[in-house]
Each structure stands twice: as C-alpha cells, then as structure tokens.
Amino acid sequence: xxxxxxxxxxxxxxxxxxxxxxxxxxxxxxxxxxxxxxxxxxxxxxxxxxxxxxxxxxxxxxxxxxxxxxxxxxxxxxxxxxxxxxxxxxxxxxxxxxxxxxxxxxxxxxxxxxxxxxxxxxxxxxxxxxxxxxxxxxxxxxxxxxxxxxxxxxxxxxxxxxxxxxxxxxxxxxxxxxxxxxxxxxxxxxxxxxxxxxxxxxxxxxxxxxxxxxxxxxxxxxxxxxxxxxxxxxxxxxxxxxxxxxxxxxxxxxxxxxxxxxxxxxxxxxxxxxxxxxxxxx
Amino acid sequence: xxxxxxxxxxxxxxxxxxxxxxxxxxxxxxxxxxxxxxxxxxxxxxxxxxxxxxxxxxxxxxxxxxxxxxxxxxxxxxxxxxxxxxxxxxxxxxxxxxxxxxxxxxxxxxxxxxxxxxxxxxxxxxxxxxxxxxxxxxxxxxxxxxxxxxxxxxxxxxxxxxxxxxxxxxxxxxxxxxxxxxxxxxxxxxxxxxxxxxxxxxxxxxxxxxxxxxxxxxxxxxxxxxxxxxxxxxxxxxxxxxxxxxxxxxxxxxxxxxxxxxxxxxxxxxxxxxxxxxxxxxxxxxxxxxxxxxxxxxxxxxxxxxxxxxxxxxxxxxxxxx
Numbered sequence: 001x002x003x004x005x006x007x008x009x010x011x012x013x014x015x016x017x018x019x020x021x022x023x024x025x026x027x028x029x030x031x032x033x034x035x036x037x038x039x040x041x042x043x044x045x046x047x048x049x050x051x052x053x054x055x056x057x058x059x060x061x062x063x064x065x066x067x068x069x070x071x072x073x074x075x076x077x078x079x080x081x082x083x084x085x086x087x088x089x090x091x092x093x094x095x096x097x098x099x100x101x102x103x104x105x106x107x108x109x110x111x112x113x114x115x116x117x118x119x120x121x122x123x124x125x126x127x128x129x130x131x132x133x134x135x136x137x138x139x140x141x142x143x144x145x146x147x148x149x150x151x152x153x154x155x156x157x158x159x160x161x162x163x164x165x166x167x168x169x170x171x172x173x174x175x176x177x178x179x180x181x182x183x184x185x186x187x188x189x190x191x192x193x194x195x196x197x198x199x200x201x202x203x204x205x206x207x208x209x210x211x212x213x214x215x216x217x218x219x220x221x222x223x224x225x226x227x228x229x230x231x232x233x234x235x236x237x238x239x240x241x242x243x244x245x246x247x248x249x250x251x252x253x254x255x256x257x258x259x260x261x262x263x264x265x266x267x268x269x270x271x272x273x274x275x276x277x278x279x280x281x282x
Numbered sequence: 283x284x285x286x287x288x289x290x291x292x293x294x295x296x297x298x299x300x301x302x303x304x305x306x307x308x309x310x311x312x313x314x315x316x317x318x319x320x321x322x323x324x325x326x327x328x329x330x331x332x333x334x335x336x337x338x339x340x341x342x343x344x345x346x347x348x349x350x351x352x353x354x355x356x357x358x359x360x361x362x363x364x365x366x367x368x369x370x371x372x373x374x375x376x377x378x379x380x381x382x383x384x385x386x387x388x389x390x391x392x393x394x395x396x397x398x399x400x401x402x403x404x405x406x407x408x409x410x411x412x413x414x415x416x417x418x419x420x421x422x423x424x425x426x427x428x429x430x431x432x433x434x435x436x437x438x439x440x441x442x443x444x445x446x447x448x449x450x451x452x453x454x455x456x457x458x459x460x461x462x463x464x465x466x467x468x469x470x471x472x473x474x475x476x477x478x479x480x481x482x483x484x485x486x487x488x489x490x491x492x493x494x495x496x497x498x499x500x501x502x503x504x505x506x507x508x509x510x511x512x513x514x515x516x517x518x519x520x521x522x523x524x525x526x527x528x529x530x531x532x533x534x535x536x537x538x539x540x541x542x543x544x545x546x547x548x549x550x551x552x553x554x555x556x557x558x559x560x561x562x563x564x565x566x567x568x569x570x571x572x573x574x575x576x577x578x579x580x581x582x583x584x585x586x587x588x589x590x591x592x593x594x595x596x597x598x599x600x601x602x603x604x
Contacts, residue, residue, distance in 0.1 A: 017380055017388060025397040027457065032404075034423050035412055047421040050430065093300050100297025104290050112298060119305065120510070122313065123518045125539050126564035129546055129557040130315030131308070133324075146308070153305035156511065163503075167473070184293045202469075213405045215521045216539070220547055231407040231521070238411050238525055249415055256408050264403045268396040 032257060038250040046246045061247040068242065072255040075230040078144070079212055082229060085148035086211040091204045093152040095196050098161035099188055102169055113162070120155040124216065132220050142224045147217060157203050164199035201270055212260070230256045313564075319557035326551050341558035352559060354533055355541040356566075358448065362523070362537065363516035365452025366459070371508070374463035379493045381464075382471040386489075395468075399461035406458065410525035413454055417441055444534035447527055451535045454522050459515075463508050470504035471497055510571055517567055538563050 038046050039061060040054040101113055135146045173195070177187040193200070215231040222228060236242075237252045321338045335341070345352045377398070381391055388394075401409065416423045420437040428434040440446050474497065482492045498505075520539035523529055529536035529544070538559065546556035 014386070017386065021377075021380075021388070021390075021394050021398075025394060028397045028400050028461075031409075031412060031416060034416065038415075038423070046423075049421075049426040050423055093304075096297050097301040100294045104294030104297070106291040106294035109294060119309065120514075122309065123514050123563060123567050125518055125520075125542055126560050126567070127309060127312035127316050128542065129319055129553055129560055130317075131312035132546070133319065133553065134312050134315055149304060150308035153301045153309060158301065159507075184290065188297070209403050213407070213521070215405075215407045215524075216518070216543070220543075231405050234405060234407040234411055235525055238414065238528075246415060246418070249411070253408050253412050253415075257404055260403055260405070264400065265396075268399075 032261075035250050035257065036254050038247065039254040041247055041250075043244060043246045046250075057247055058251070061245075061251040064245050065248040065252050068248075069225070070233060070236065070252055072230070072233065072252070074226060075228055075233040075256075076259060078227060079229040079231075082144050082147045082218070083208050083211040085144070086151040087204050087208045089148060090151040090154040090157050090207045091200050094154050094157035094161050094203070095193060095200060096188065097158045098165050099192055099196075101158070101162050102165040103174055103192075116155045116158055120159060128216065128220065131217075135221060141221050142227050143221075144227075146221060147211075147214075151207070151211070154207065157207060160203055161196065161199050164196065168195060205267060205270070316557045316560055319553055320561050321558075322554050324553045324557075325555075341554050342562065345555065345558055345562065351533060351536070352538075352541060355536045355538045358523075358533075358535060359517065359519060359537040359539075362448060362452045362455065362519065362535070363513070365449060366455035367512055367516065370456045370460040370463055370512070371505075373460050374467055374508075375498075377460075377464045378467040378471060379489075379497070381468055382497070383489055383493075395461075395465065399465055401458045402462045404458075406521035407525050409454060409458065410522045413450065414441065414526050417450070441527055442531050444531055447531055447534050451519075451523055451526060454526070455516075455519065459512070463512070466504060466508055467501060470501045474500040506575075513570055514567060517563055 034050070037051055037054055040056065040058040041051065042055070042057040042060070045051070045055055045057070097116075101109060101116075131146075132141075135141055135143075140146045169192075173191060174187065177191050182190070213231060214229075215235070218229045219232055219235070222232065234253065234256055237249050242249050242252075320341055322332045322334055324332045337343075380386055380388060381395070417425075417440045419425065419439040419441065424440065425434070425437045428438065440450070478496050478500070479492065482496050487495065518539055519537045520543065523535040523537045524540050524543065527535050529540045542556045542559050542563075545552045545559065
C-alpha cells in the first residue's frame with residue numbers, strides 16, 4: 001500500500017522533472033530557431049507574424065547584408081586568430097603555472113597562490129582605460145597581440161588547474177620520471193600535460209568561448225574595419241543602416257551563430273566528457 | 283645511502299615566471315596607470331599635457347556625490363545582477379541535484395546538458411541584438427506570439443518600459459549562464475568521494491537529506507568559485523546592456539561598464555572620469571570578495587592546514603637524524 005503510494009509520487013516527480021527540462025531546452029532553442037527562419041524571410045513577412053518554416057528570401061537578404069559592407073568571413077578569421085592564440089597561451093601557461101605551484105616546494109609558493117586568488121578578483125574594466133592608453137602610446141592599437149598575450153596570465157584558469165592537479169598529481173610519477181633522468185620541462189610537457197588533458201580541454205573550451213565572445217577589449221582597441229572581430233561586426237547590425245532590414249539583420253546574426261553551433265555540437269561531447277573527467281575520483 | 287641534495291625549488295619560480303611577467307606588463311601596470319589617470323585631468327582625443335588635480339580626489343568626489351548617472355549605473359548593475367543570479371544559482375542547484383541523483387536516473391541527460399548550456403556559447407553581443415529584434419515594436423516575433431495567444435490586443439512596446447527592459451537584461455544574463463553554472467556544479471558533485479554517497483544510502487538518508495547534508499557542504503569551494511566569478515562577471519556586464527538597448531530606456535539598463543565605456547570612448551573622452559569610475563568598481567569588487575572569503579572560509583580546512591604544516595616540519599626534521 002505505502003509502497004505503491006511512494007511509486008506514484010515518484011512518477012509524478014519524474015513527470016515534473018521532464019517537463020521542466022524540456023521547457024528549458026525549448027527556451028534555449030526557440031530564439032535561435034526564429035532567428036534562422038527569419039533569416040530567410042523578407043521584412044514584410046517578418047512583420048506580418050511568426051512562421052515555423054523557412055521562406056525564399058535568403059538571397060535578397062544576403063545581398064542587402066553584403067551591400068552594407070558587412071564582411072562575416074573577415075570577422076570570422078580575425079576572431080579565430082585571436083581566440084586560437086588566446087586559448088593556446090592561456091591553457092599552456094596556466095598548466096605550467098599550476099604545475100609550478102603544486103609540484104615544487106618553494107618559499108613564495110603560498111604567497112604566490114594567495115596573490116593569484118587576489119588578482120582573480122580584478123575586473124577587466126579596472127585596467128581598461130590604462131590598458132588602452134598604454135597600448136595607444138605603444139602603437140599597439142589595431143594589433144591582435146594585446147588581445148592574445150595577456151592570456152598567458154589567466155588567474156582563473158590557473159586556479160582551476162591547480163585544483164585539478166592537487167587531486168590528481170601523485171609524487172610517484174614525478175619521482176619516477178626524475179629517476180629515469182627526465183628534465184623538469186620534459187616531464188611537464190610529456191607526462192604532466194597528458195595527465196592534465198581533461199582539465200586542459202575543459203578550460204580550453206571555456207577560454208576559447210570567452211575570447212570569441214569578448215566585445216569590450218576588441219571594441220576599444222580595434223578601430224580599423226578590416227581588424228573587426230565578429231562581436232564588433234554584430235554591433236554594426238544594431239546601427240541605423242539596418243533599421244528596417246530585419247531579414248538581413250537576422251541573416252547577419254545567423255552567420256555569426258552558425259560557426260559557433262557547428263563548433264559546439266561537434267565538441268559538446270567533449271565538454272560533457274571533460275566535465276565528467278574533471279571530477280575527482282579515488 | 284644519502285640522497286643527493288638536489289633542490290627542485292627553483293623550477294617552481296621558473297614555471298611561474300611567464301605568468302608573473304605578463305601579469306606585470308598587461309595587468310598590473312595598466313591597473314596602476316588607470317588609478318593614476320583617475321587623479322588627473324586627462325581628457326580629449328588630442329593628447330595634451332596631463333596634470334595631477336589640485337585636489338587629487340576631485341574625480342572620485344564628483345562621481346560619488348554629484349554624478350547621478352554613475353550612481354544610477356551602480357544601482358542598475360546591482361539590480362540586474364541580483365535578477366540574474368538568484369534564479370540562476372537556484373535552478374542550477376536544482377538541476378544538479380536531479381542530474382546527479384542515481385535514483386532518478388534521468389534519461390537524455392547528455393542532450394539536456396548540451397541544450398541548456400548552449401546559450402552560453404553564443405556571443406553575448408549576438409544575443410543582445412537578437413533579443414532586441416525579437417522584442418521589436420510594433421511587430422516582432424514576441425509581439426506576434428502575444429497576439430497569437432490572445433494575451434495582448436495592441437502591440438506592446440516592451441523595450442520602452444524601464445522595469446521590463448531591466449528585467450529582460452537580467453533574464454538574458456540568467457538564460458546565458460545557468461547552464462554554465464550547472465555544468466560546473468555537476469563537475470563538483472562528480473568530484474565528491476562516492477564513498478560519502480554510499481555511506482549516506484547505507485544510513486538510509488533520503489535524496490533531499492543527501493543533497494543538503496552531503497552534496498552541498500562538499501560543494502562549498504565550487505559554490506564560492508561560482509559566486510565570485512559571477513560577481514566579477516556581473517560587475518563587468520557590458521555586451522548585453524550596450525547592444526540590447528544602449529543603456530536605455532532613460533538609463534534603466536546603464537551598467538557601470540557601459541558608463542565607463544561611454545565616458546572614455548564616446549563624446550567627451552573623459553578618460554579621467556572613466557578611470558576614477560573603474561577604480562570605484564574595482565574597490566567594490568575587492569570589498570565584496572573579501573567579505574565572501576571571510577564568510578565562506580572553511581574553519582576545518584584551516585585547522586587541517588595547521589596540522590599539515592606541523593607534520594611537514596616534523597618530517598623535515600626527521601631525515602636529518604638518520
């Protein structure tokens with residue numbers, strides 16, 4: 001008697017859980033679905049109401065979009081160079097720093113970690129004005145380097161990797177490679193990096209996304225049109241020149257979202273797997 | 283056999299050196315520089331000789347006491363962050379509890395995780411412009427939908443209403459970030475020693491009890507991380523308010539970052555005022571994080587660390603005697 005009651009409330013719970021999850025999934029998808037559909041519709045069609053199926057105005061929207069000097073391919077390339085460089089710098093040097101913090105016993109180790117915790121708190125905007133002025137005097141505006149190099153010091157990535165290393169690093173491995181005569185850099189590159197791969201992959205994805213989506217720093221540093229990143233290009237769509245061209249606005253947005261969708265659905269498995277592996281198991 | 287006294291300590295310094303150098307050049311110096319600019323009269327596009335102000339704190343005083351827009355920006359930032367964070371952490375915790383509960387064994391978890399995280403991967407700027415198009419007036423998808431459902435007779439100008447606009451910016455932030463928070467929390471739960479859960483089951487704990495007594499306390503550090511990163515992210519909120527409504531209507535979605543950007547790179551190029559505003563935001567971030575660390579510090583861990591130190595000292599002393 002009691003058992004069947006329990007079972008009943010359990011299945012009601014399950015229904016609620018599934019309904020909420022499906023609703024949340026729909027809320028994630030629908031805005032993008034509308035965007036892709038509207039990218040193929042003319043402005044009058046869009047203003048006349050919703051549609052679930054694509055229309056036939058993709059090409060005319062495309063022409064209007066390109067007419068107004070919107071170059072998504074260039075933007076994609078620029079974004080890719082910056083985000084790729086940023087990710088490599090952030091992941092490699094953060095792993096190095098984290099390893100230095102965990103594997104070696106040095107005098108300033110604890111103070112340095114406290115220092116990293118403190119600088120983690122510094123919002124990027126705190127230094128933005130000085131950073132801009134500094135780069136301006138240095139002649140590095142409209143250059144990708146000031147967008148890439150600072151990633152070598154990524155406190156949050158170091159923090160995360162240190163947590164991971166603390167849980168996974170065994171002194172035996174380090175000792176063993178030393179006995180085999182491996183240098184410290186060699187053992188880091190050949191032995192520790194593979195062990196840290198789950199953490200590296202997860203962090204790489206987060207860093208790449210953060211860099212790809214960054215608007216603030218590129219916006220203040222890059223003023224030449226051929227240096228624009230995708231987010232800056234998107235901000236152009238908000239401008240007056242597209243005021244009534246809803247079809248091409250949606251198309252422009254779709255073009256910036258499409259590569260991300262491909263990237264994401266190819267890598268999502270690794271994100272979830274990376275997250276699962278990132279956990280500590282004894 | 284006596285071990286050769288090789289010290290590896292220097293590698294600790296070498297491995298951390300690139301971080302330090304880059305940090306000093308690209309973060310420390312610009313921050314100090316920003317602080318200095320905050321005390322000067324630096325403004326305008328054309329470089330002019332820059333002087334320290336007679337009253338060094340003039341910019342700060344003007345901002346705090348005479349600049350209503352700045353105060354409004356601070357308040358907006360706080361409001362929007364709260365609107366976004368409270369539902370975000372609650373929903374993320376709820377989903378984490380469900381997804382990690384073996385007894386529920388939710389099917390399609392992988393797919394749900396992928397879909398719920400998805401908005402986070404899309405450029406915030408794109409999402410801001412997308413939402414401004416979706417909420418377009420007089421005819422946009424949302425208005426069409428309201429009309430279809432019979433919820434509204436006439437088109438609604440959503441983005442003109444201050445409360446709605448602020449709520450929408452908060453909602454977009456929430457929508458973009460709860461999946462990310464959930465994934466981090468799930469990773470945290472995965473990291474908890476499974477023995478703890480087994481013990482809880484053996485002791486006959488319910489799912490709710492297990493969540494509050496085992497999962498949550500073990501997640502403390504991760505929750506701290508989520509809270510701090512969300513706070514810093516909230517203080518830097520720029521893309522969505524800037525591209526969604528350009529801080530409008532009537533400055534209702536003007537955040538501190540949009541304010542700083544407008545002061546420094548629009549119109550009057552008031553670098554000094556923008557720098558002073560950045561420093562105020564910076565100080566707020568510092569104070570908030572200190573408070574957080576204080577309240578969430580783990581007393582047991584501190585005790586343990588002390589013990590560990592003593593043990594280490596003892597261990598160091600031991601080999602010498604041999």
